[in-house]
Amino acid sequence: MTSREKHDRMANAIRFLSMDAVEKANSGHPGLPMGAADIATVLYTRFLKHDPSTPSWADRDRFVLSAGHGSMLLYSLLYLTGYEDITIDEIKNFRQLGSRTAGHPEYGHAAGIETTTGPLGQGIANSVGMALAERILNAKFGDDLVDHYTYVLAGDGCLMEGISQEAIALAGHLKLNKLIVFWDDNGISIDGAVSLSDSTDQPARFAASGWNTTRVDGHDPDAIAAAIQAAQKSDRPTLIACKTTIGFGAPTRAGTNKAHGSPLGAEEIAGARKALNWPYPPFEVPSEILDDWRLAGLNAGKKRKDWEDRLAAAESEVRAEFERRMRGELPGGFDETIVEYKRKLAADKPKVATRKSSEMALEVINGVVPETIGGSADLTGSNNTKTSQTKPITPGDYGGRYVYYGIREHGMAAAMNGMALHGGVIPYSGTFLTFSDYARPAMRLASLMGIRVIFVMTHDSIGLGEDGPTHQPVEHLAALRAIPNHLVFRPADATEAAECWQLALEQTKAPSTLALTRQNLPAIRTDFVEENLCAYGAYELATAEGEAAVTIFASGSEVEIALAARTQLQAHGHPTRVVSVPCFELFEQQSESYKAALIGTAPVKVGIEAAIRLGWDRFIGTDGIFVGMHGFGASAPIEALYKHFGITAEDTVKAVEARLHPKAG
Amino acid sequence: MTSREKHDRMANAIRFLSMDAVEKANSGHPGLPMGAADIATVLYTRFLKHDPSTPSWADRDRFVLSAGHGSMLLYSLLYLTGYEDITIDEIKNFRQLGSRTAGHPEYGHAAGIETTTGPLGQGIANSVGMALAERILNAKFGDDLVDHYTYVLAGDGCLMEGISQEAIALAGHLKLNKLIVFWDDNGISIDGAVSLSDSTDQPARFAASGWNTTRVDGHDPDAIAAAIQAAQKSDRPTLIACKTTIGFGAPTRAGTNKAHGSPLGAEEIAGARKALNWPYPPFEVPSEILDDWRLAGLNAGKKRKDWEDRLAAAESEVRAEFERRMRGELPGGFDETIVEYKRKLAADKPKVATRKSSEMALEVINGVVPETIGGSADLTGSNNTKTSQTKPITPGDYGGRYVYYGIREHGMAAAMNGMALHGGVIPYSGTFLTFSDYARPAMRLASLMGIRVIFVMTHDSIGLGEDGPTHQPVEHLAALRAIPNHLVFRPADATEAAECWQLALEQTKAPSTLALTRQNLPAIRTDFVEENLCAYGAYELATAEGEAAVTIFASGSEVEIALAARTQLQAHGHPTRVVSVPCFELFEQQSESYKAALIGTAPVKVGIEAAIRLGWDRFIGTDGIFVGMHGFGASAPIEALYKHFGITAEDTVKAVEARLHPKAG
Secondary structure, three states: OOHHHHHHHHHHHHHHHHHHHHHHHOOOOOHHHHHHHHHHHHHHHHHOOOOOOOOOOOOOOEEEEOOHHHHHHHHHHHHHHOOOOOOHHHHHOOOOOOOOOOOOOOOOOOOOOOOOOOOOOHHHHHHHHHHHHHHHHHHHHHHHHOOOOEEEEEOHHHHHOHHHHHHHHHHHHHOOOOEEEEEEEOOEEOOEEHHHOOOOOHHHHHHHOOOEEEEEEOOOHHHHHHHHHHHHOOOOOEEEEEEOOOOOOOOOOOOOHHHOOOOOOHHHHHHHHHHOOOOOOOOOOOHHHHHHHHHHHHHHHHHHHHHHHHHHHOOHHHHHHHHHHHHOOOOOOHHHHHHHHHHHHHHHOOOEEHHHHHHHHHHHHHHHOOOEEEEEOOOHHHHOOOOOOOOEOEOOEOOOOEEEOOOOHHHHHHHHHHHHHHOOOEEEEEEEHHHHHHHHHHHHHHHHHOOOOEEEEEOOOHHHOOOOOOOOOOOHHHHHHOOOOOEEEOOOOHHHHHHHHHHHHHOOOOOEEEEOOOOEEOOOOOOOOOOOHHHHOOEEEEOOOOOOOEEEEEOOOHHHHHHHHHHHHHHOOOOEEEEEOOOHHHHHOOOHHHHHHHHOOOOEEEEEOOOOOOOOHHHHOOOOEEEOOOOOOOOOOHHHHHHHOOOOHHHHHHHHHHHHOOOOO | OOHHHHHHHHHHHHHHHHHHHHHHHOOOOOHHHHHHHHHHHHHHHHHOOOOOOOOOOOOOOEEEEOOHHHHHHHHHHHHHHOOOOOOHHHHHOOOOOOOOOOOOOOOOOOOOOOOOOOOOOHHHHHHHHHHHHHHHHHHHHOOOOOOOOEEEEEOHHHHHOHHHHHHHHHHHHHOOOOEEEEEEEOOEEOOEEHHHOOOOOHHHHHHHOOOEEEEEEOOOHHHHHHHHHHHHOOOOOEEEEEEOOOOOOOOOOOOOHHHOOOOOOHHHHHHHHHHOOOOOOOOOOOHHHHHHHHHHHHHHHHHHHHHHHHHHHOOHHHHHHHHHHHHOOOOOOHHHHHHHHHHHHHHHOOOEEHHHHHHHHHHHHHHHOOOEEEEEOOOHHHHOOOOOOOOEOEOOEOOOOEEEOOOOHHHHHHHHHHHHHHOOOEEEEEEEHHHHHHHHHHHHHHHHHOOOOEEEEEOOOHHHOOOOOOOOOOOHHHHHHOOOOOEEEOOOOHHHHHHHHHHHHHOOOOOEEEEOOOOEEOOOOOOOOOOOHHHHOOEEEEOOOOOOOEEEEEOOOHHHHHHHHHHHHHHOOOOEEEEEOOOHHHHHOOOHHHHHHHHOOOOEEEEEEOOOOOOOHHHHOOOOEEEEOOOOOOOOOHHHHHHHOOOOHHHHHHHHHHHHOOOOO
8 A cells, every 4th residue: 555545545434524523513614634645644644743552741742623524534533543531432422422522523512622723813823822832832842842743724714804903913023834734725715715705815814914925735645744754844933824625525516515414314324434435334444544543643653752851850940830830830839929919019009090000910910920921912001911931032032031912802802811821920910901802712612611811901991981881891890891711900999909829820710801000099908818719700799887877889990989989978977898800800709698698788879880781780789879970981081081971079979869768869 | 376376275274174173172183183174075076966054865976985084084075164063163172072072973972973983994885884875775766866976085994894895895795886085094003103903905905896997186276176087987896095195294294103193293283384374373264265175065965955956856746655664653544554564463473483484574665665675794594684565786786785795894884884874775684693793883872873774683592503602692682782772672472573563664863673583482472462562671571460579571482481481480379560671761761660560570480491581670670580590501412502591480489489488498
């Protein structure tokens, strides 16, 4: 048998597993796995540094299936090369409840799935973060411990999504030369030919952002291999445009959109069996072909053993630090550092914006947590994300800890996801809260994957003032709180900011958003408390003098207003509690008794947040008083806005007293 | 005085109005107006077809300031050329509460502001929709009535945002040759030099998507003029890369990021006055310079009179149709057509998915409303947005009514905004509801601007089945309902779908989202009712047999479950009402008495929606029973999912009975 024949039958194993699984599930996308089988076979049998027996070793190459709908390609590869998570039964259970083989690759379902993909363009942007994390760790730990490639398979959809441009431009700028992207150039999208909607010369577009580009026949194994070899030597990231036939082997549907997203049907599959000379029953891969695949997996794994030898030979401190980072554990003493810092804050009582409080906390954190990597989408001075420790990362020099992401919120968020997925670094970066909308698809995926990514979102209300309603979030807190498994923190002062940062960093199974003010705020936590009170999500900040007639719940910049309203109400004889609510999600995780006690029984409940009411009924009930926004903001100085929209202590007192004395009102 | 001297002093008028206004507001962005003043002066004095005295005439050229932070450039131009909305007092009130001169240009605040910009990249994407609308109307009404350019001024930020790629690729593909983009290539972003974060060769990038490109000195009026002349003759859209100096004229800050986003300060402004030979006090434009500007405005306006003559000479039917479309009025008889269609539905009782119901409604609508322009982000067959009337629009042929937007949800939404802003067409287009996240920044702007854009969002729950959690919206209904001035419709059957479409089309001051199922649903409105019941937002669909013990509120696909639960509950002796809730926002607009009566006094209130609870407390109270999702979905067939997540009539009955008989439960 020639090597080409061997290649072909190995690639055909992918094709038939994919066809058969989609057919059995009666749902799925056979076209991509069939079209890209040759590329994947070359990559997984000749190049990819991975070890199916120890899938999570740190210096493996990363493979990202950005075109996640082609999930059967990845599941086939994992099964064939011997990953124990993906058995033939899992393949047979494709797209069924509880299977590891979900419709799209889901991070955490099985080893070898490096990221969750499906929403197009996300994978290619994740890969930029992975490739960057690799270079950052390489700069710190050297070639012996960190030296791997990141490979991506992207489709036309990935490249049409705007996020891909942000990813391409950032990777090209940073000269991430160990990033290699295969474009599955099959000329077909769901609606038909790509030419219905696009005329872009993709290699020219990549080249315009500093990429190395090449074109190959995506069904010619040697051409693909030669392109990968050349790409590995490039000083720039590489696009390998692979001309392929979608649904390769399907007698009537190959090369058409009918191969893309639905089962081929028994007749078509029978035709493919004939055309590709594959006389085996569904889900059966003959042992000699499976052996070839397993051997490829075994051979690839040898590099892991060499790497482990090098790791064992490293200085024990270096090894310990490397392993700590890769486990995602914070350095010892981190908690104590935060407590000491809080002690200082209680003494200093700084009156600063929470974006500044965040910077102050970061200055402490970055001093003791060397794996944090900061950044901003071109709002460094506004987001306050840069500290004394975070030298910029520049093209070709990855020894820094700060990324100038450019005006690319979406690509930034997805790159941060990739960094967190890679491991060894903890990414945080900023933009304005209103522009969380731009980053939202990636923020959702961080939540779905359950990864530690920290989004620093400043200018978190009408408090940003003159920039006006386009820049003033009103619905964004509610909209982010709506995302499952996403912690939204809105600290009220420097102490709460420190506590929220601690919680965000300690939370390894969920991303966090910190919503921070532009405007200065007084210290509200003036007494030192060792315990992290924000960990409760909501806590009593000020008790009522007497049995509470009123409880005011508030977050962030409006806690100051709540406290002022309390003072006035108590002066008028209405005992009033104030509850600070830095994090809805953590509050929901508390015991029922804690939650009931905190909400309490005061007859009048008030919520104050310079945002819409949505979500606040949880605290104040549907009959509670809400002091906040009822629509979009406006362009004006901050004082004028708070007054105009009635978000003041006086407005609060008035509303409460109208409720307490309805006839007087 | 040479023409260059005249140009310079006219451009300097922009520069000083901008500097002075930012200084007085103590807030704003002087750098762009100063840097782009020459480009703007050439455009507004030599090319732009507009009429300050009649700003809204249909065939004016559109100018979009995509770099919206440079708002003072636009306000200066409008003041100088004589738009009565922008007086010198408005300029002096820049960024103050209630002024027309908001921090960023706000559509509706003043004539001449063609779109709201500020969130970067939106303007350039809006302009693609404007240029497309122009070509569509031109194809229908001919050169005499519709023949204008769309000009855009974009900054580095606009071009870094991913949405710009979607816009560029779409415009290039469609050969929108009357679109001319000026790139204010000043090499500066907020963080410093653009080279901190980007190395893209922008003209090469545009050329890769089929644009005509050219480079000029952005301070050389004749070079700018020559480039515009050449661009006007191009058969492709044109990028004019204009090398400029940000903050041109500022003695120490020009060419640096210190000119970008904050007042220059008295000293720097004094230096600029010297450097540019502008000895006049703040806000004073000498009458001879103002006269030159006003004359330019006057001259530009002459083309409007010629156009009005042509319009007057057109056939009366053509003229009437053109004017109707531009007013945004639906054709006479539209309401009756919907009523007749509903009569047919009540007879037919189709059991179809609401995406199919939507298509059926569209088939009726598109037959009588010729200005609808459909489309999809490469999910035509899934979104069901194409009807028999909507022939595709292709490069160079704009006689169709359907746009293959490609996999570009964000660019699509922003282009639809541009089409609606242009007027004369009503855009609707589709993607999956989960991908509304990709389009969200543009959807928010549609809401803020209050324009009629219709987003068709199918596959609106776990009901999409096997594609899994990446494709299953759970938080998206809540997140979209959170956006002010955005109608979110979730019809329950074909009749509700028809009513929701009618409401979306009749709503000229807000965008609408239609959330539609993948799966089939039974007819729930089996009796013909002439009135549009969805207009109430929520209405009683089924009364209780006896005094209601239970009210079930549900939307969309879960109304079927609510009705089944009602049947079971009533069989168990619990009188149960069912309220269908197709639109939260319209419900809130009803009278207090209607709302109170609809919510009613049944002791047990239940909400059912295959999504998160957020927002439903409005109907069921904080102690109501919610049957829905509590986190992300999963990949499995639909029946397995609804059962797995407990969204069934049986689960509902069980929960209600546990509440009614707590001890038995």
